[in-house]
Amino acid sequence: MSSREEFVAWYLRRFDLPEDAELNFGNESIKFALEVWEASRAGQVVELPQLSKPTPWESTDNAWNNAVKACAKAIQAAGIPVKQS
Structure with missing residues (x-):
């Protein structure tokens, strides 16, 4: 919207x-x-946490980065700019 x-x-x-x-x-x-x-x-600008490089013991599904990206997409869809470091 x-x-x-x-x-x-x-x-x-x-x-x-x-x-x-x-x-x-x-x-x-x-x-x-x-x-x-x-x-x-x-x-209004929402600053999200940095994306991270998965460590060897983390799963390869990259859940953290996917969650940050999904949040960014939802916030932008609401018309609010997003700043990612």
Whole structure:
């Protein structure tokens, strides 16, 4: 879901509007609210732990790295930037 889609969903819930209502993005108040929404998320960055090189006694399925990558994907899908060291 994009940031704009998240904003629309929040706005409709906040003002108790039907889910299929359409917002008029030509309206200055709605444009401003969307700008503020996007600016509030632009500063959010989640820093994840480093990927690791498996040691000889760890399984070769690379569970740690797969978990970190899955978390990164889910966080990015929510529209939040991810920083990996």
